[in-house]
Amino acid sequence: MLGRSVGLTKEKVEQLRNWKDSSVYNDEEKLILEYTEELVTNVRISDELYKRVADHFSTQQIINICFTSGISGIINRIHGTFQTDVDESTSSNEFVEASRGVLEEK
Secondary structure (H helix, E strand, O other): OHHHHOOOOHHHHHHHHHOOOOOOOOHHHHHHHHHHHHHHHHOOOOHHHHHHHHHHOOHHHHHHHHHHHHHHHHHHHHHHHHOOOOOHHHHOOHHHHHHOOHHHHO
Protein backbone atom coordinates (compact mmCIF):
# COMPACT_ATOMS: atom_id res chain seq x y z
CA MET A 1 0.00 0.00 0.00
CA LEU A 2 2.78 2.42 0.77
CA GLY A 3 4.26 2.02 -2.71
CA ARG A 4 0.96 3.00 -4.29
CA SER A 5 0.72 6.02 -2.00
CA VAL A 6 3.99 7.37 -3.41
CA GLY A 7 3.08 6.75 -7.03
CA LEU A 8 4.05 3.18 -7.94
CA THR A 9 1.71 1.82 -10.57
CA LYS A 10 -0.63 -1.04 -9.73
CA GLU A 11 1.30 -3.21 -12.20
CA LYS A 12 4.63 -2.53 -10.49
CA VAL A 13 3.20 -3.37 -7.07
CA GLU A 14 1.70 -6.58 -8.44
CA GLN A 15 4.97 -7.58 -10.13
CA LEU A 16 7.34 -6.70 -7.29
CA ARG A 17 7.82 -10.29 -6.17
CA ASN A 18 8.73 -11.23 -9.75
CA TRP A 19 10.74 -8.13 -10.62
CA LYS A 20 13.59 -10.07 -12.25
CA ASP A 21 11.34 -11.49 -14.95
CA SER A 22 8.85 -8.63 -15.15
CA SER A 23 8.61 -6.29 -18.11
CA VAL A 24 7.04 -3.48 -16.05
CA TYR A 25 10.41 -2.47 -14.60
CA ASN A 26 13.06 -0.79 -16.73
CA ASP A 27 16.77 -1.70 -16.50
CA GLU A 28 17.60 1.03 -13.95
CA GLU A 29 14.68 0.03 -11.72
CA LYS A 30 15.78 -3.61 -11.89
CA LEU A 31 19.31 -2.57 -10.94
CA ILE A 32 17.95 -0.68 -7.92
CA LEU A 33 15.86 -3.71 -6.93
CA GLU A 34 18.87 -6.01 -7.33
CA TYR A 35 20.99 -3.67 -5.19
CA THR A 36 18.26 -3.44 -2.55
CA GLU A 37 17.73 -7.19 -2.48
CA GLU A 38 21.45 -7.87 -2.05
CA LEU A 39 21.76 -5.17 0.61
CA VAL A 40 18.84 -6.55 2.62
CA THR A 41 19.84 -10.18 2.17
CA ASN A 42 23.64 -10.00 2.53
CA VAL A 43 24.17 -6.61 4.23
CA ARG A 44 27.19 -6.10 1.93
CA ILE A 45 27.20 -5.32 -1.77
CA SER A 46 29.56 -7.22 -4.04
CA ASP A 47 32.21 -5.21 -5.88
CA GLU A 48 30.71 -6.32 -9.19
CA LEU A 49 27.24 -5.06 -8.30
CA TYR A 50 28.59 -1.81 -6.86
CA LYS A 51 30.45 -1.15 -10.12
CA ARG A 52 27.28 -1.67 -12.15
CA VAL A 53 25.31 0.59 -9.81
CA ALA A 54 28.05 3.26 -9.86
CA ASP A 55 28.05 3.17 -13.67
CA HIS A 56 24.40 4.31 -13.63
CA PHE A 57 24.02 6.41 -10.49
CA SER A 58 25.98 9.14 -8.71
CA THR A 59 27.36 8.59 -5.23
CA GLN A 60 24.56 10.76 -3.82
CA GLN A 61 21.94 8.68 -5.63
CA ILE A 62 23.47 5.46 -4.28
CA ILE A 63 23.39 6.92 -0.76
CA ASN A 64 19.72 7.81 -1.29
CA ILE A 65 18.90 4.29 -2.50
CA CYS A 66 20.74 2.78 0.48
CA PHE A 67 19.06 5.16 2.94
CA THR A 68 15.60 4.52 1.48
CA SER A 69 16.11 0.76 1.68
CA GLY A 70 17.31 0.99 5.27
CA ILE A 71 14.50 3.26 6.43
CA SER A 72 11.93 1.00 4.75
CA GLY A 73 13.36 -1.96 6.64
CA ILE A 74 13.13 -0.14 9.95
CA ILE A 75 9.54 0.97 9.29
CA ASN A 76 8.55 -2.59 8.30
CA ARG A 77 10.11 -4.00 11.47
CA ILE A 78 8.27 -1.49 13.65
CA HIS A 79 4.94 -2.27 11.97
CA GLY A 80 5.65 -6.00 12.25
CA THR A 81 6.63 -5.84 15.90
CA PHE A 82 3.69 -3.74 17.03
CA GLN A 83 1.27 -5.03 14.37
CA THR A 84 0.27 -1.48 13.57
CA ASP A 85 -2.16 -0.44 10.90
CA VAL A 86 -1.30 1.93 8.09
CA ASP A 87 -2.21 5.51 9.01
CA GLU A 88 -5.46 7.01 7.68
CA SER A 89 -3.82 9.46 5.26
CA THR A 90 -1.96 6.61 3.56
CA SER A 91 -4.78 4.09 3.57
CA SER A 92 -7.26 6.61 2.15
CA ASN A 93 -4.95 7.57 -0.73
CA GLU A 94 -6.68 7.01 -4.10
CA PHE A 95 -3.87 4.76 -5.36
CA VAL A 96 -3.98 2.64 -2.22
CA GLU A 97 -7.74 2.32 -2.45
CA ALA A 98 -7.39 1.03 -6.02
CA SER A 99 -4.85 -1.60 -4.90
CA ARG A 100 -6.58 -2.85 -1.78
CA GLY A 101 -6.36 -6.62 -1.56
CA VAL A 102 -3.89 -7.15 -4.41
CA LEU A 103 -0.97 -8.25 -2.25
CA GLU A 104 -3.16 -10.18 0.19
CA GLU A 105 -4.46 -12.31 -2.69
CA LYS A 106 -0.99 -13.59 -3.61
